[in-house]
Amino acid sequence: MGIRTQPEGGGMRAARLGLYAFLASAALFFVLPLYVMLATSLKSMDEILLGNIFALPLAPTLDAWRAAWSEACTGAACEGVQGGFWNSVRIALPSTLLPIALGALNGYALSFWRPRGANLLFGVLLLGAFVPVQVMIYPLVRMMAGLGVFGSLPAIVIVHLVFGMPVLTLLFRNYYSALPQELFHAARIDGGGFWRIFWHVMLPLSVPMLVVAAIMQLTGVWNDYILGLVFAGRDNLPMTVQLNNVINTTTGTRLYNVNMAATILTALVPLAVYFLSGRWFVRGIAAGAVKG
Known part of the structure; x- marks a missing residue:
């Protein structure tokens, strides 16, 4: 005797329509400001002063983008945000690679080798993740000044290393803890040491x-x-600081198109990273990034 399936009810259809409506409104919430910024950056100031911020540009131009990159005033200098971009690159590369390397090493040691006091060390690292950045600024300033590196590239890299270590250690420890212990034991039987494994x-x-x-x-x-x-010091100010200087400059007419172009340029790298690596990000989260 066959099993009769019931057609999808009206309640399920309503729930699905509600879900689609919520997703569409959420997407619109995030996309609309980006659209306004992009459209404004492609308009001339005469067109912007007409007041219709949602209108498409009548005569799109990249002049604001060129000005934001190489001509906008970021204080006394009017060289755009290109200097801040390269400063941010010099800061971001070591401040990303070093904490990841140490976080992976810490997570590996705490998951498989479990040295004496490992739980205490892990607890101290986790405690550091909950300390507000503002509370640590003054002690770190005194420490960096004592070391003679305050206001330099090594100083800002060390600070990002300190603040990034707790969360990265937590991520890698939880990820390695989810791996089969048999892999580690097999590698040990084959003669693998700490670094080789x-x-x-x-x-x-x-x-x-x-x-x-x-x-x-x-x-x-x-x-x-x-x-x-x-x-970071005056010679290594990142792009976000220069963006703040561009937007808050009050000399003459406020150039909204240049401000929007500078803002998009500053956000371009994180956006590109998320778009290019989104699949891997979801895979990493599913593989154990949030497992306890």
Whole structure:
């Protein structure tokens, strides 16, 4: 006797329509400001002063983008945000690679080797993740000044390393804890030591988590303002600080198209990272990034 299936009820259709409506409204909430910024950056000031911010540009032009990149005033200098872009690159690369390397090493050691006091060390690292950045600024300033590196590139890299270590250690520890212990025991039986197992067994299995860690750390460092302003020094100010200087410049007419172009240029790297690595990010999260 066959089983009769009931057609999908009206309640299910209503729930699905409600879900689609929510997703569409959420997407519109995030896309609409980006559209306004992009459209404004392609307009001339005469067209912007007409007041219709949602209208498409009548005569699209990239003049505002060129001005934002190489001509906008970021204080006393009027060289655009290109200097801040390269400063952010010099800050972001070591501030991403070093914390990820140390976080992966810490997570590996805490998951498989479990040295004496491992739980205490892990607890101290987790405690550091809940300390507000503002509370640590003054002690870190005194520490960097005592070391003679305050206001330099090494200073801002060290600060990002300190603040990135707790979360990255947590991510890698949880990821490695979800791996089969038999892999580690088999590598030990084959004569693998601490470093050999780490390089030849654990790291090749960590690609999804490495991408998750890279996205989190890179976007956090790139979007940082307060730490870069305090610790980087005048010669290494990141792009976010220069963007703030461009937008808050009050001399003459406020150039909204240039401001919007500079803002999009500043956000371009994190957006590109998310778009290009989104699949790996989801895979890394599903593979154990949030498992306890």
